[in-house]
Amino acid sequence: MELMYAFTDESGNHGFNFESEGVSTYFIVTAILVTENNLSIVENEIEGVRKKYFQTGEMKSSSVGKNHKRRNAVLREVLNSDFKVFSIVVDKQKIYEDSGLMYKESFYKFVNNLVHKELRYAFKKLVVCADEIGGNEYMKGFCKYVKEKEDIPDLFGEREFYFENSKSSILIQLADFISGTLAYVYERDKQDEAPDYIKMLDKKIIRIEQFPKSISQYVVEKGGISDEYDIEISNICLRHIQGFLHKYEEAADEERIYQVIVLKYMCFRFLNNDTRKYISTKELIGNLRYRTGKAVSMQFFRTRIIAKLRDEGVIIASSPKGYKIPSKVEELYDFINHGTTIIMPMLARLKKCRDNIKIGTNGELDLFNNSEYKTLKEFFDI
Numbered sequence: 001m002e003l004m005y006a007f008t009d010e011s012g013n014h015g016f017n018f019e020s021e022g023v024s025t026y027f028i029v030t031a032i033l034v035t036e037n038n039l040s041i042v043e044n045e046i047e048g049v050r051k052k053y054f055q056t057g058e059m060k061s062s063s064v065g066k067n068h069k070r071r072n073a074v075l076r077e078v079l080n081s082d083f084k085v086f087s088i089v090v091d092k093q094k095i096y097e098d099s100g101l102m103y104k105e106s107f108y109k110f111v112n113n114l115v116h117k118e119l120r121y122a123f124k125k126l127v128v129c130a131d132e133i134g135g136n137e138y139m140k141g142f143c144k145y146v147k148e149k150e151d152i153p154d155l156f157g158e159r160e161f162y163f164e165n166s167k168s169s170i171l172i173q174l175a176d177f178i179s180g181t182l183a184y185v186y187e188r189d190k191q192d193e194a195p196d197y198i199k200m201l202d203k204k205i206i207r208i209e210q211f212p213k214s215i216s217q218y219v220v221e222k223g224g225i226s227d228e229y230d231i232e233i234s235n236i237c238l239r240h241i242q243g244f245l246h247k248y249e250e251a252a253d254e255e256r257i258y259q260v261i262v263l264k265y266m267c268f269r270f271l272n273n274d275t276r277k278y279i280s281t282k283e284l285i286g287n288l289r290y291r292t293g294k295a296v297s298m299q300f301f302r303t304r305i306i307a308k309l310r311d312e313g314v315i316i317a318s319s320p321k322g323y324k325i326p327s328k329v330e331e332l333y334d335f336i337n338h339g340t341t342i343i344m345p346m347l348a349r350l351k352k353c354r355d356n357i358k359i360g361t362n363g364e365l366d367l368f369n370n371s372e373y374k375t376l377k378e379f380f381d382i
Helices: 036-056 068-077 104-122 138-149 170-186 198-202 214-225 233-246 254-272 281-292 300-312 329-360 371-380
Strands: 004-011 027-033 083-089 126-130 161-165 205-211 317-318 322-324
Touching: 004 138, 027 104, 027 170, 027 233, 027 254, 027 317, 036 068, 036 170, 068 170, 068 198, 068 317, 083 104, 083 170, 104 126, 104 138, 104 205, 126 138, 126 170, 170 198, 198 254, 205 254, 205 281, 233 254, 254 281, 254 322, 281 300, 281 322, 317 329, 329 371
Parallel strands: 004 126, 083 205, 126 161
Antiparallel strands: 004 027, 027 083, 317 322
């Protein structure tokens, strides 16, 4: 599996006195993910963008601020490069005082654990790159935390997860810029006149993981902006997703890992795509390949991932356009109608075969009399 590099930086601060000026309501950590083979190419491309828009200065989100025209111009150019975005978004307002996370040390340790856990789970061979020398208090702590969690090299001198200091990396500057851009999505006091940056970054984002986990509440809050979907249907579907993730998120079985990855991606697209579009099978398999380094067949995807998720009670709508988490009754009927086009002709063929044999043997042989076909017999004899 190809080695992946994760260049990390953050936006926001620790404070919880939200009435004070400059205290963020969200803490966002972003990892810019680049494969080893593409690393030098991407670095050169992003450096070219930095020189064009920032001249001799660093490519920092704070340097652009609310100048959305300039931010859009920078984003349009960097999005041409081959990297992906993985972010952790912590809603500080939902962290209660009795959680213990009001204390800076506890809060940073909590976020460190989240970021480390998610990156470690998502990628088998990963180099975490961050600035451990600069003046950023959080990143210093994160660097220390990651180094303590490094793998011991195996007999061949290889490690699956380790840390490198990169204080001058242009891709850490890109992580800062993307984290700061996402702040305009989540921070309410920054949302005015801000364009839809999630939509702009859509093709680059492999996941945005939100904490604390409160998916159903999030859907209710978002429901007011769209008349396209049914809150009750959405919440039923998302509760089943939460149940599956609670049960299998830490599973070591390879197929379960694939199912969790696909489901989280579908959930992310559901929560952050206002048009609620179906996701093509090609896109889902492509995301899985990017995350695991392994390509799976269409047959494997349908029978070992989607089918197994449905077996566990996860509700997934499907149509010729792809798959999605249902958000309205019509999409549930899409699934039923799609299934009916497959099931009904197959049942009709079984019935015709049974009837022809039964007639040809003058009723002496009924193929459905065997005990293993009891359910089929009951279905056809209604």
